[in-house]
Amino acid sequence: MRRFKGKLMAALLLSTLCSVALADQLADIKQRGVLVCGTLGTAEPFSFSNQSTREIQGYDVDFCQAVAKSLGVKLELKLISVAARIPELQQARVDILAANLGWSPERAQQIAFSDSYFMSPTKILVRKASGYKTNSDLAGKRVSAIKGSSPEIALHKVVPTAVSITFQDPASAFLALQQGKVEGLALNELTSLKFQAQVASTSPVVNLEPAIQNEAWGLGMRKDETAFVKYVNATLEAMEASGEAAQIFDKWLGVKSPYKLQRGFKIEPIKG
Numbered sequence: 001m002r003r004f005k006g007k008l009m010a011a012l013l014l015s016t017l018c019s020v021a022l023a024d025q026l027a028d029i030k031q032r033g034v035l036v037c038g039t040l041g042t043a044e045p046f047s048f049s050n051q052s053t054r055e056i057q058g059y060d061v062d063f064c065q066a067v068a069k070s071l072g073v074k075l076e077l078k079l080i081s082v083a084a085r086i087p088e089l090q091q092a093r094v095d096i097l098a099a100n101l102g103w104s105p106e107r108a109q110q111i112a113f114s115d116s117y118f119m120s121p122t123k124i125l126v127r128k129a130s131g132y133k134t135n136s137d138l139a140g141k142r143v144s145a146i147k148g149s150s151p152e153i154a155l156h157k158v159v160p161t162a163v164s165i166t167f168q169d170p171a172s173a174f175l176a177l178q179q180g181k182v183e184g185l186a187l188n189e190l191t192s193l194k195f196q197a198q199v200a201s202t203s204p205v206v207n208l209e210p211a212i213q214n215e216a217w218g219l220g221m222r223k224d225e226t227a228f229v230k231y232v233n234a235t236l237e238a239m240e241a242s243g244e245a246a247q248i249f250d251k252w253l254g255v256k257s258p259y260k261l262q263r264g265f266k267i268e269p270i271k272g
Contacts (some may be wrong), residue, residue, distance in 0.1 A: 026228040037064035038094035041079040045252040059252040060098035083148035097220030102150035113218035119265040121211035122151045125185040128204040141183040144173040151186040154213040240267040
């Protein structure tokens with residue numbers, strides 16, 4: 001009995017120490033001198049490999065870099081898949097996520113979200129020759145999506161009878177559409193625009209209207225890192241006020257970029 005009580009007390013002490021360590025993640029990052037940011041590395045223009053330097057760059061990377069700079073620490077990028085985003089964060093393999101992470105009630109129960117730093121319409125991409133005009137035309141049809149992504153979730157809400165065929169990356173999902181293995185592709189609008197430009201002269205594709213969702217993206221953190229979440233939000237608010245957030249948008253997505261978009265949002269708390 002004494003031995004059992006001793007082991008129980010040791011387990012409780014270890015659990016308490018772990019909780020304290022996680023709750024003081026902000027101090028730990030500063031002491032370590034490194035912010036580990038989980039990002040996709042396959043989602044241009046948010047995080048992708050520069051063909052010349054082989055370095056990962058993009059909109060998401062710049063926001064992580066801004067947080068690291070504010071903390072006075074180095075940035076370390078860890079490439080992860082869409083499906084691995086939340087598990088990698090929960091298992092403390094990364095400090096923060098900047099990985100096309102759309103807010104949803106289900107995800108908000110698992111992790112903490114920062115204020116929204118991007119708003120992303122999700123649409124269904126189809127071959128122009130298919131003749132599909134509305135989202136409901138895809139009822140009962142095969143539609144590709146990225147495994148574990150919010151577009152996959154939105155697809156089932158808007159077109160419940162659609163059969164989702166999942167892939168690990170956007171390029172593979174789009175190839176399935178081109179090859180006629182699926183009838184549509186549920187994807188964020190920006191990546192859809194990129195694919196449309198690539199095949200405009202050979203096998204045109206178009207987005208169906210309206211968007212199946214307008215998704216707020218946030219930086220992901222563990223729920224018990226209250227000090228870190230507060231710090232990140234303060235950093236984002238400062239970036240909005242100084243114009244740095246708008247500059248990052250213009251750099252990757254603005255009128256002088258291939259996407260030629262206007263920034264129609266600002267950094268603000270996500271309304272669930």
